[in-house]
Amino acid sequence: MRKVLVLEDEENIRSFVVINLKRAGYTTIEAGAGEDALAALKENPDVKGALLDIMLPGMDGFSLCETIRHGDPYIGIIMASAKGQESDKIRGLSIGADDYITKPFSVSELMARVEALARRVRRSATADDEQAGSEPDQLVSGPFVLDEKSRVLYKSGKPIDLTQVEFQIMELFFRNPGTALVREKILEGVWGKGYFGDVKIVDVNIRRLRMKVEDEPSSPQHILTVWGYGYRWNA
Numbered sequence: 661m662r663k664v665l666v667l668e669d670e671e672n673i674r675s676f677v678v679i680n681l682k683r684a685g686y687t688t689i690e691a692g693a694g695e696d697a698l699a700a701l702k703e704n705p706d707v708k709g710a711l712l713d714i715m716l717p718g719m720d721g722f723s724l725c726e727t728i729r730h731g732d733p734y735i736g737i738i739m740a741s742a743k744g745q746e747s748d749k750i751r752g753l754s755i756g757a758d759d760y761i762t763k764p765f766s767v768s769e770l771m772a773r774v775e776a777l778a779r780r781v782r783r784s785a786t787a788d789d790e791q792a793g794s795e796p797d798q799l800v801s802g803p804f805v806l807d808e809k810s811r812v813l814y815k816s817g818k819p820i821d822l823t824q825v826e827f828q829i830m831e832l833f834f835r836n837p838g839t840a841l842v843r844e845k846i847l848e849g850v851w852g853k854g855y856f857g858d859v860k861i862v863d864v865n866i867r868r869l870r871m872k873v874e875d876e877p878s879s880p881q882h883i884l885t886v887w888g889y890g891y892r893w894n895a
Contacts, residue, residue, distance in 0.1 A: 663687045664774070665710040667697040667724070668740070669717060673763070677711060680767050681774065694719030698727065707735070708781050709774070712757075714741035714748070722755060729756030734811070734824045736777040740765070753864040758825050759857060772856040779852045780824060799834040802895025804873070804882075806834050813873070820872050825850060825865055833883070833893035842890040866891055 664681055668674035669692045678688045689704050691697035694716055701707055710728065714721035721739055728735060739752040742763040749760045758780070759773050799806040805814040811827050813820040822830065828850045832841060843862045847855060850862075870877040884892045 662778075663689065663704065663707045663709070665689045665691065665697060665700060665704075665707050665712075667691045667694065667711065667716070667721070668713045669693065669715075670713075673713075677770065680770060684771055684774075686774070693717060694721070694724040697724060701728065709736040709738075709777055711738045711740060711774070714739055714743065714752070722751060725752065725757050726755045729823065733821055734781070736781045736824070738773055738777060749860075750864055753861060754868055756823055758823075759851075759861070769856055772854065776852045776855050780828070780850070799831070801834050801837055801893070804834075804895060806830055815873060822869075822872070826869050826872070829862075829865060829869060833891075837893055837895065840886040840889055840892045844890075846890065862890075 662685065664686050666674055666677050666681070666688050668677065671692070674690060674692070678690060681688050689700045689707060691700050695718060697710075697712070698719075701710075712721045712724055716724075719727075721741070725737055725739060728737065737757045738759045738761055739757045740761045740763055741748060741752075752760050758777055761769065761773055797808040799808065803816045806827075807814065808831070811822070811824075813822055813827070813830055829846060832846060832849050843859045846862050847859050851857070866883060867877075870880050870883050873882055874880045882894055884894050886892050
């Protein structure tokens, strides 16, 4: 992930972000409005990461995130806002963002989050390259099949589309069936060591996964909560 879309309507903040990304070796695509960002992504299909401001004229960052995620389940997305309310963070993560950063932020926090995102994108690309030209590598757990080549989860033969983060969480579960995984282990396994954010990001993604894999998300039978500890996969 060396090309990043930076969407920010305040030019001074956008310049601050772009300068520091370039210093770290990234190529940047800039946009000041949601509509411009969509056009830029169409013109630059090799963009693998995006930093999206939420409060924008016209299309806001939430709507843009949903639109981008619907078209590309693998692109890495960080949402940025001066609004630090828990509800905004949960909403952003629930609609497909990989991470959330609150303004004002330091250079070190910005780069830590971007680098963590880049590592996840690279791991995904490496896995695809290793399996190219070979038979799909499938993990089977009860009625579920996790196809590591197409990066699709199947339940009783029916496909379930997952985001990059959701897929990596399911990989952890499938490789550790019946094992209670502490939240910090999930955080490290998916977001990488030294992740700058809050462990609550795990809970938000688990909630979203339950909506996709459970027959009754309010009474989960597969992704079980281990109270005071973490989560356990039960096929």
